Amino acid sequence: MNNLTTKQKILEASIRLFNWNDVANVRLQQIADETGISVGNLAYHFKNKEAIVSAVYENLFEEFSQILSTYLTSPKLTDFDVQMEQYHRFFSKYKFYLIDLFEIERSYPVIMERWRECIGKMLLQIRKRLDYYVNRGILQPEPAPGVYDTLTNSIWTTIVFWVPQQVLKDKPVDETVFKQTAWAHISPYFTPKGLSEFALEVQPFILS
Amino acid sequence: MSSTLTRQKIIDAAVQCFNREGIANIRLQHIADEAVVSVGNMTYHYRNKDAIVHAIWEQLVQKQRDLLAEFRILPLFEDIERLLVSTFALQQQYRFFYVDTLEVMRAFPDIQTAHRQHISWQVQQMEMAAQFNQSRGAFYAEKWEGQYAILAKQFWLLADLWMYRQNVQNDTTTEYESFRLMLWALFQPFFTDMGSREFEQLKTS
Amino acid sequence: MKRAFSMPPELYAKMLDELSNLFFTEKLGLDSDMNFYRNDFWLTDTAVIDMLLLRKGAWEINLLFAHHKTPLKFLSRRITSHSCPKRARIMAFYMRRLAAKDQRGTLSLDINDLNLTLN
Numbered sequence: 001m002n003n004l005t006t007k008q009k010i011l012e013a014s015i016r017l018f019n020w021n022d023v024a025n026v027r028l029q030q031i032a033d034e035t036g037i038s039v040g041n042l043a044y045h046f047k048n049k050e051a052i053v054s055a056v057y058e059n060l061f062e063e064f065s066q067i068l069s070t071y072l073t074s075p076k077l078t079d080f081d082v083q084m085e086q087y088h089r090f091f092s093k094y095k096f097y098l099i100d101l102f103e104i105e106r107s108y109p110v111i112m113e114r115w116r117e118c119i120g121k122m123l124l125q126i127r128k129r130l131d132y133y134v135n136r137g138i139l140q141p142e143p144a145p146g147v148y149d150t151l152t153n154s155i156w157t158t159i160v161f162w163v164p165q166q167v168l169k170d171k172p173v174d175e176t177v178f179k180q181t182a183w184a185h186i187s188p189y190f191t192p193k194g195l196s197e198f199a200l201e202v203q204p205f206i207l208s
Numbered sequence: 209m210s211s212t213l214t215r216q217k218i219i220d221a222a223v224q225c226f227n228r229e230g231i232a233n234i235r236l237q238h239i240a241d242e243a244v245v246s247v248g249n250m251t252y253h254y255r256n257k258d259a260i261v262h263a264i265w266e267q268l269v270q271k272q273r274d275l276l277a278e279f280r281i282l283p284l285f286e287d288i289e290r291l292l293v294s295t296f297a298l299q300q301q302y303r304f305f306y307v308d309t310l311e312v313m314r315a316f317p318d319i320q321t322a323h324r325q326h327i328s329w330q331v332q333q334m335e336m337a338a339q340f341n342q343s344r345g346a347f348y349a350e351k352w353e354g355q356y357a358i359l360a361k362q363f364w365l366l367a368d369l370w371m372y373r374q375n376v377q378n379d380t381t382t383e384y385e386s387f388r389l390m391l392w393a394l395f396q397p398f399f400t401d402m403g404s405r406e407f408e409q410l411k412t413s
Numbered sequence: 414m415k416r417a418f419s420m421p422p423e424l425y426a427k428m429l430d431e432l433s434n435l436f437f438t439e440k441l442g443l444d445s446d447m448n449f450y451r452n453d454f455w456l457t458d459t460a461v462i463d464m465l466l467l468r469k470g471a472w473e474i475n476l477l478f479a480h481h482k483t484p485l486k487f488l489s490r491r492i493t494s495h496s497c498p499k500r501a502r503i504m505a506f507y508m509r510r511l512a513a514k515d516q517r518g519t520l521s522l523d524i525n526d527l528n529l530t531l532n
Contacts, residue, residue, distance in 0.1 A: 020314075071429065075436040116378055120422050123377075124429060132433035143396075150393040153373070154366055160376070161369045168313050170324060181365075184358045187351075188397030 007045050010035050011059060014052050018096035023053065023104070057111050060094055064118050071125050072132065077194075078201050080129060081179060084159065088178050091163040122159075127152045130186075138194030139186070155185045179206045215253050218243045219267065222260045226304035231261065231312065258316065265319050268302050269326055276333050283337035285346070285406050292367075292391055296384050299371055306371040327364060334360035338398070346403035347395075362394055455480060456488070461513040463505040468494070472501035476512055 013034035017026045028049060032042045046052045067086045072079060105112045130148045133139035142148045158181050166173045183198075183206060190198055221243035225234045236257060240247045254260045275298075279291050299306045313320040338356040341347040350356055366373075370387055374380070392407070399407060420428075459478040466473045473494040479487035492508060495501040 072432055072436070114419075116376075117419055119377060121425055124422065124426050128426065128429040128433060131430075132436070135433070135437065146389070147393060147396070150390050153390060154362065154394065157366055157369060157373050158362065161365060161372070164310050165365060165369070168310060168320065168324070170320075181358055181361065184355065184362065185394075 006035075006037070006041075007055075010037075010042060010045055010052065011056055014056055015094065015096070018056070019094075020096075023096065024107070053108065054111075057108075057114075061114055061118065063090055063093075068118070068121055068125065072129070075136070076201060077133075077138070077197055081183075081202050081205065084179050084182055085175060087159050088163065088173075088175050091160065092173055095164060095167060123152060123156055126155050133194065138191055138197055140189050140191055143189075151185060151189070155182055158182045158185060176206050211253070214245065214249070215263075218245065218250055218253060218260065219263055223264060223302060223304070226264075227302075230308060231257075231304060231315070261312070261316060262319065264302070265305070265316075265323075268298070268305060269322070271298060272326070272330070276330065279337070280333060283340050285341075285403075285410050288337065288395075289388075289410055292388055293384065295367055296370075296387050300382070303371065306368070307375055309368065309372065327368075330364050331357075331360045334363050338395075341403070346400060346406060347398045348400055359394060359398070363391060366391060366394065453488075455486070456512070458482075459487075459513075460484075461509050463509040464489070465498070465501055465505055471496050472498050474501060474505045474508060476505075476508060478512070 010031065014031050017030055017034055028039055028042060031052065032039045035042065046055065067083060067090060070083050070086065127149065130139060130152065134141055162178050162181060163173050183202065187198065218239065222239045225238050225242050236247055236250065239260065240250050254263065275291055275294050279287055305312060313323065335356050338347060338359055342349055456478050458481060460481050462477050464475040464477055466475060471494040474492045475489050476492055477487060477489045495504060
């Protein structure tokens with residue numbers, strides 16, 4: 001077992017624990033047990049819990065910017081669909097961080113600040129995507145000023161909170177349903193051209 | 209002072225405390241101080257903090273149920289509006305619950321179970337309201353099977369997580385107007401001409 | 414935790430705008446765009462210089478053509494290569510003489526025609 005994989009294993013075990021317990025209540029002993037190594041060994045890799053939390057969030061932000069970078073890699077509607085898939089995977093993996101957000105805000109303000117920045121970018125991307133669809137003629141022009149800003153917020157809320165609230169309701173976090181719910185926000189605004197493209201390229205994959 | 213009055217006083221004090229500091233940071237002593245009763249007296253009514261949280265939650269759900277019961281009979285546009293106003297007021301009143309729903313749910317598994325049922329009931333009500341408005345000609349028919357069901361889910365997702373979303377986005381507006389705008393925007397694409405006219409009237413009144 | 418790179422939201426918004434514009438402004442190139450390369454008739458009206466380059470152990474003869482009216486229109490062509498530098502130099506001299514329109518070298522280039530900018 002080389003260093004990299006042990007470190008990776010520790011981080012993955014921490015994510016599992018954070019998903020079901022408060023970040024504040026997880027102790028190093030638990031992380032060591034979950035990883036299957038001794039506390040001493042754990043301390044060799046991370047000097048304290050802060051270091052682990054920081055590393056977990058470092059990974060989290062890394063993955064998030066990975067998703068952000070897939071914005072408009074192709075002009076088609078499927079581009080958003082692919083991004084949604086990635087968001088879904090992300091929010092399923094890191095269920096905890098939304099729940100512990102306020103704890104994080106108190107104890108790790110730097111992390112909170114970066115997270116807010118990510119959110120800002122995510123919102124902007126959704127908003128600009130709508131503009132782009134309007135320019136391409138697959139989305140109706142904004143019916144009244146501010147409508148698409150509101151729509152952006154609704155889509156965002158769905159993408160970010162859908163997984164945790166499904167977990168809360170003890171329902172499956174199925175990807176198709178997730179995408180269905182998110183697309184349902186946009187679909188009423190499609191032009192006929194947009195509708196046919198949607199029916200052709202996206203709908204076959206989200207109607208199971 | 210009668211026992212029910214004391215209980216209510218404790219509950220009110222607890223809500224105050226929770227809203228201010230968050231559930232995790234409040235101990236029984238704080239609540240007792242706020243309610244001006246002794247901790248001993250309080251534990252006679254409520255065994256521990258969990259019991260208080262439960263009691264608050266039950267009150268909250270009862271209020272939501274009353275709102276929906278009214279709503280169920282005839283969900284016209286003005287009734288939807290009224291539901292929105294009261295839901296918003298409820299959220300302001302029980303801030304701590306809505307700001308921290310996910311955390312509360314994780315900490316209190318039995319509330320989670322009950323809340324789950326409550327949510328699905330709410331969703332059903334909203335789906336029925338959409339169908340009702342379609343049958344009276346204010347909404348367009350579903351473009352595909354199950355669209356209203358998803359609409360109803362979206363509605364409660366957005367409504368219940370309103371405060372949470374604000375907090376995450378660092379949005380500090382506490383005005384009802386933005387809440388209202390966001391939720392009505394969900395319905396707007398479904399309006400028929402008649403629906404649009406009624407909505408215009410609603411806005412001006 | 415090290416400070417992450419961040420950019421102001423307005424700038425990010427502008428960047429996204431440009432990104433979505435790409436799909437409208439960027440088009441596939443046309444076949445005729447390459448005509449300047451294939452259509453080498455203009456090479457008869459050029460000033461020519463030769464250039465020797467050592468590549469892969471052999472001396473390569475290149476001819477550089479520049480249009481005598483618009484000197485910014487120029488082209489380099491690889492002709493052949495020789496292993497002996499002296500031979501290469503002689504061959505290059507004759508090739509240049511053959512290719513150039515103005516064999517006596519009375520045409521001159523004016524530096525001002527180049528429209529050079531300092532950046």
